[in-house]
Amino acid sequence: MQKTTGDHAEQTAPTGPRTGRRTDRRTGTAPATAPRARTRVRARAAALTAVVAALPLTLPAAPAAAAPAAHATSPVGTWTATVSREGASYDVTLSFSRTFVACLTSPAGSSRGTWQRTAPTAFGYRIRELWFDAAGNSEGWVDIDQRARQSSPAAFTSNGDSTVYLPDGTRSETVPVRITAVRTSSANLPAC
Incomplete structure (x- = not known):
């Protein structure tokens, strides 16, 4: 609405619907209530x-990879173990290093291999x-392949197959083997 006063026009806000009062352009309310x-x-x-501001700040959780599992165990150290296969049972010593070397001392002598973690309590x-x-002549070798589960930091049981090879590399037989072991030391031994 324009109101003319003298030589120039002045812009005024429209009046309210019933009151005849002026209203504020931004709020649409009468100036007294604005x-x-x-x-x-x-x-x-x-x-x-x-x-x-009072709400707790919630951030995504950090990956759990750095935190140890509730029952995480490590096979690192030396173990006295009993090897059981069909028709035979004998004692051996196993050791596992932090560098993932596995050592076996059996009636046949000392041998080595590797180990790897497969779960918090398994390897x-x-x-x-x-x-x-x-x-001192070769009579062949045995390929020992085991999957172990630690029931506690001081004991594990493993199952797998042992495949026997003749000196020329011919496969002779594969037999299921179960190994039960008790920890005798937690020391990280040098490679065998």
Whole structure:
């Protein structure tokens, strides 16, 4: 609405619907109520800000890879073990190093292989056990492939297959083998 006063026109706000009073262009309310409306908006904004500030800040959890599992165990150390296969049972010594070397000391001598963690309480190991006769000639070897589960930090049981090879590399037989072991030391031994 324009109001002319003298030589220039002045812009005025339209009047309210029934009151005939002027209204504020930004809020559409009468000038007397505009400051109260702004005060209410500011009060609501302040209240909302206070509520948001009081909420706990929730961040995504860090990956659990760095944290140890509740029952995580390590095979690193030396173990006295009993090897059981069809028709035979004998004692051996196994050791596992931090560098993932697996060692076996059996009636046939000392042999080595590797191990790897497969779960917090499980690992696998593979060893090639060499066989020699009394004169030191090769009688072949056994490829030992086991999957172990630690029931505690001091005991594990493993199952797998042992494949026997003749000196010329011909496969002779594969037999299922079960090994039960008890920890005798937690020391990280040098490679065998």
